[in-house]
Structures are given as C-alpha cells and as structure tokens.
Amino acid sequence: MDAEALRKYSALHPKPAGLALQYGTAGFRTKAQQLDHVMFRMGLLAVLRSKAVAATIGVMVTASHNPEEDNGIKLVDPLGEMLHPSWEEYATQLANAEEQELQKVVTEICQKAAVNLHKDAFVFIGRDTRPSSKKLSQSVIDGVLVLGGQYHDYGLVTTPQLHYMVCCQNTQGQYGKATLEGYYEKLSKAFVELIKQSHSSGECQRHLKIDCANGIGALKLSEMKPYFPQEVLIHIYNDGTKEKLNHLCGADFVKVHQKPPGGLEMKPNERCCSFDGDADRIVYYYQDATGHFHLIDGDKIATLISIFLKELLAKVRQDFKMAVVQTAYANGSSTRYLEETLKVPVHCVKTGVKHLHHKAQEFDVGVYFEANGHGTVLFSKAAETKIRQLVKEEKDDEKREAAKVLENMIDLINQTVGDAISDMLVIEAILALKGLSVQQWDALYTDLPNRLLKVQVADRRVIDTTDAERRAVTPLGLQEKIDALVKKYKLSRAFVRPSGTEDVVRIYAEADTQENADALAHEVSLAVYHLAGGKGAPPQP
Secondary structure, three states: OOOOHHHHHHHHOOOOOOOOOEEEOEEEEHHHHHOHHHHHHHHHEEEEEEHHHOEEEEEEEOOOOOOOOEEEEEEEEOOEEEOHHHHHHHHHHHHOOOOOHHHHHHHHHHHOOOOOOOOOOOEEEEEOOOOHHHHHHHHHHHHHHHHOEEEEEEEOOHHHHHHHHHHHOOOOOOOOOHHHHHHHHHHHHHHHHHHHHHOOOOOOOOOEEEEOOOOOOHHHHHHHHHHOOEEEEEEEOOOOOOOOOOOOOOOHHHHHHHOOOOOOOOOOOOEEEEOOOOOEEEEEEOHHHHHHHOOOOOHHHHHHHHHHHHHHHHHHHOOOEEEEEEEEOOOOHHHHHHHHHHHOOOOEOOOOOHHHHHOOOOHHHHEOOOOOOOOOEEEEEHHHHHHHHHHHHHHHHHHHHHHHHHHHHHHHOOOOOOOOHHHHHHEEEEEEEEHOHHHHHHHOOOOOOOEEEEEEEEEEHOEEOOOOOOOOEOOOOOHHHHHHHHOOOOOOOOEEOOOOOOOOHHHHHHHOOOHHHHHHHHHHHHHHHHHHOOOOOOOOO
16 A cells, blocks of 8 residues: 555545544435545445455445435445445444544445455446536546555446445346346346237336436436337436436425425326435325325335245246235335235334345345335346246246246346336336236225424434334333324324434324324424424424
C-alpha cells in the first residue's frame, strides 16, 4: 500500500468534522454534499473486499427513493447480493475514521479480513441520475485507483442492473452477459417466450402506464423498448425531463400516500405501476369506475407470483419446497390467504432485504417481497438444474411444458435483488398467461386497513425488538401498552421498530376499519412518544 498516495488523495476528499454515518441495509445515505469522503473510502473498501474474496465487487451510487438532494452508496458482493454483514462494520469504521487514522484503519481491516494486498482487484461502478452522482462516482474511482484496483464504469444504470452485471462477471457468464445488451436480451427473450403461450396474444394489445419516479428507470426502459414484443405497449411517465426525482411520484410516494403519482392521468381500470428512484421497487395500482384508488403492493405481487409458481410446480410433480418470506409489515390478509387458501408456508423475518433474501435461500423456490414492492424469487441450484433437465428430457407433454414455463421464469427473474423492470415483466407475463385483469388480481383478498406513522425520538436505540420485530423488548412497559391498545380493536395488530437510518421510530397498525387502524396507530405513537423519549410536540391525530 502506497501510504503517501493514500494520504495525498485522501486530503482531496476530506471528511467534514463531526460527521458520523452508519452503513445499513441501504448502505450510506445522507445529503449529497456530505458524501465525497465516503465515496472515496468506499472505493478503497471495494478494492479490499475484491482482494479478500478474489472476485469482482460492485459499487452503486444512489439514494433510491430519497429526495434528489440526497445521495448514497452501496456495495455489491460477488453473486450480486448485498455486502456481507461483517463488512458493513468495516464500511462504517472506514467512513468515520479521522484523516490521520485512515491508513491505520485500512491496515486493521486487512488484518481482520485476511486481505492479501498483492492480489488483483476489480470493481464495477454504476450510478443513478441525481445531479451529484457523476462527481461522486468519480470519487469512488479515485479510491479504487489509489489501492491499485481496476474498474469498469457502467455509468447510468438501475441498481438491479449493476447487481446483475456483478453476478454475470463472477459466474463467468453463466448467469448472463455482463452488458446492458446482455441484460435486455436475456429478459426480453424469456418474456417473449412466455407470452407466446398466452391465449390473448395477437388479439389484444397490452397497455401499461409506468411512473418512473423521474429516475433512471425511465432511461433504461426506453433503451429496452425495442426489445419488447409488438403487443406490449408501455407508456412512460415521470421520465425525468421535467420534474425532480421522486418528487410526488414513485413507488414509495404511491405506497405511503395511497394515491396516484403526479404526472400520470389515470382512466378507470387502466393498469398502472410505479418504480422507485433506482428501479429496485415496484407497486401496481388502478382506479375503479367510481374513481376509487386501489393499490396493489408487494404482498399482492408475492401472492400472484406464488399462485402461478405453485400451479407449475404441481404440474412438474417434483418434490420442490416452496415458501413465501415476509416482514411484519406484510398485510395480515395476505399472510392469511397464502397460508390458508394457497397452503404455502409463510415465514416472517426482520425488516431489510438482506434478511428476506437470506431466508428465501433455504427453499427450492423462495418468494420474497416487502410490502413496499421490493422483492424477487430465488431458485435453488438443485431446483434450477432439475427444471432445465426436464425441459430437455421429459417425455410427458404436460410436465415438459410446465418445466419450460418455469425455465423462462427463472431467466426472466433477476435473482440477485428486487428489480422493478424484471418484476414488471414477470407480472405482465403472469396476468397474460392466466388471463387476469388488474381488478381480478386485486380481488384475490381484501387488505386490512392499515396506517404507517413515525415518531421522532432523541435516540432510536432505546427501542429494542424481538420476534422478527413484532414485539418491543425495551423500553419497559411499551409492549404491554401496545398489547392493551390492540385488544380494543377487531382484527388488529400493531408493532414499533427503530428506523435503520434516522432517529425516528416507525409504527404500523392494522384493524377492521381505516378509522380504527388510524386510531390505533395514533394511540401507539403517543405511547412511543411518552415511553421512548419523543422529541418536539406530541403526535396529533
């Protein structure tokens, strides 16, 4: 390690005094002007990680659904998964090290993680469309070069596309070609194969309106348009040419506010969907004839996919284990429908994609979605091999055809991470193959009315939870209070959990009516305010 070069370059990316950041599920996120030193140092970390695992590592510059002024960075591990938890700790130490300690911290990481500095390192870099992203990704490159790493800059890509590239590279092309064309070709080929078999193909055109949150999704969907079959007509809104990223639009806005995004005119019963700012989340919605807005969130997406996969798995008659993984935010009606009607096992884990992804890996077919629309499907190596073998060798027509559909689903799904473009194509293919309208899909079950609130607190660490975040352990007395409040309402439940990124406590409540869900959420927020050190004025109903 060239200590002199490290000192010289580090001085060009100084750390603001007193700034401390934590690497969480979403990596680092804060105001863009505070991130230059973090970007440089994550360039360093990516090189160390690459040397440690002898593989290509990804670095994505994005703050996803945050406001345009913010930015962030996350690292991508060799198979396109999120950074290993033990390295999140190193990321935090490196980001917060004072200038004069930087070299010492790098050396410590090398010792702890057994990093051989003489090994080669290769880093893939991508960024979203924020005004600050280009300059910040240049700082990442500085960090990569100081430690002698090589890099490939993909420029503007969606977060899932970068995850995909990293996986392709490290599987020596088995997962696909590590280029944008490779991504578009693999997904569109599988999609075309799937909808070929749909009865409606040829007769009716499939229209879909897409709100791209004024982000990267619009650019990449436009690039992909020529690859789509004739009968699929996508209409892109909020394409970033006029308005600000994520402002009054995008999947997060639609989910939280339960209303359509700005910049998109909805006619009754038209199918619409929204991506988030970096295109790793998707929610669907429509307006009925009476003008009432219907949201179809991640839970209902997981349910649709589960119904479809379960039918196919029954046809191939293999002993594959399938399960759905949810978090505490999943609507109670979805859990009940999956377990009781579909008879599919459901597992609840802590909030955060890494927990869902990890649990889903335990099954032959693991479907996971957060209610916010982030999710995907994982197929075990054994299941994938068996399915591809059935396509080639199975004599029984029904079994072989079902295996063929499953094979195309495997190729259409981005198994590395939630991917709005891939998930959208999966949903469109299933709706076409099953001949379902958006209303019929929505009618599978009725969501219990719910409410999400947040309460500002002096220190979010006073709240500690257990049972996949469904029960509060501290502060003392809070869970008892929640239990008592929940008893007042029908079909109700509520839980609280500290935010991963800011000093707020998030509250979720559901009940038989919206009025009751709102009342319960408010009462719980008051309990949090009084027992967990609320800041500012008490929550108002």
